[in-house]
Amino acid sequence: MADTLTARLLDRRTIDKAYPLVRNIVPGMTAARWTRFVRPILVPRSPDWPRGVMTIQNVAGYILSLFAFEVRADLHESRIFYIDHIMIPDLPGRATIWASTIGAAERLAEMNGCRAIRAEFRGGSERSDRDLLTSLESSGYSLAGVRAFKRLEVTSGSGSAGDGSDGVTR
Numbered sequence: 001m002a003d004t005l006t007a008r009l010l011d012r013r014t015i016d017k018a019y020p021l022v023r024n025i026v027p028g029m030t031a032a033r034w035t036r037f038v039r040p041i042l043v044p045r046s047p048d049w050p051r052g053v054m055t056i057q058n059v060a061g062y063i064l065s066l067f068a069f070e071v072r073a074d075l076h077e078s079r080i081f082y083i084d085h086i087m088i089p090d091l092p093g094r095a096t097i098w099a100s101t102i103g104a105a106e107r108l109a110e111m112n113g114c115r116a117i118r119a120e121f122r123g124g125s126e127r128s129d130r131d132l133l134t135s136l137e138s139s140g141y142s143l144a145g146v147r148a149f150k151r152l153e154v155t156s157g158s159g160s161a162g163d164g165s166d167g168v169t170r
Contacts, residue, residue, distance in 0.1 A: 007104035010053035081109035
């Protein structure tokens with residue numbers, strides 16, 4: 001990949017620019033659902049506890065990867081840099097995109113005085129997730145901890161969470 005890759009924060013004006021990548025990674029995601037999801041993440045909090053969405057873009061401004069981040073208090077590490085919703089498509093040059101993505105996360109963590117980074121992956125054991133886990137391990141990360149997930153069946157009248165109105169096909 002000959003392009004220079006640049007890390008840029010997503011903002012309210014560039015939410016739509018990220019949608020093609022999001023739709024590629026999360027089939028069935030609507031633009032409206034993506035916007036509803038990402039807007040609260042972009043709302044500033046205390047400067048001491050930042051959060052947002054970091055993108056990796058090529059020289060033409062196309063978003064090649066992204067991740068959501070948040071600085072959190074941690075019982076063991078004091079301040080921890082938490083990344084989630086890591087989206088890196090299966091494209092030629094993926095290793096370079098991955099290196100730029102993890103490099104941006106590590107720079108943000110250092111800038112914010114974090115002692116550790118926690119990366120979370122969602123979904124099943126898809127090939128791309130395994131590739132990303134392998135890349136993390138080769139970058140010096142170790143698999144630590146356990147996170148469990150259970151989808152709950154929604155009964156009628158129990159609210160809008162999970163009612164299918166989120167625009168994601170399951």
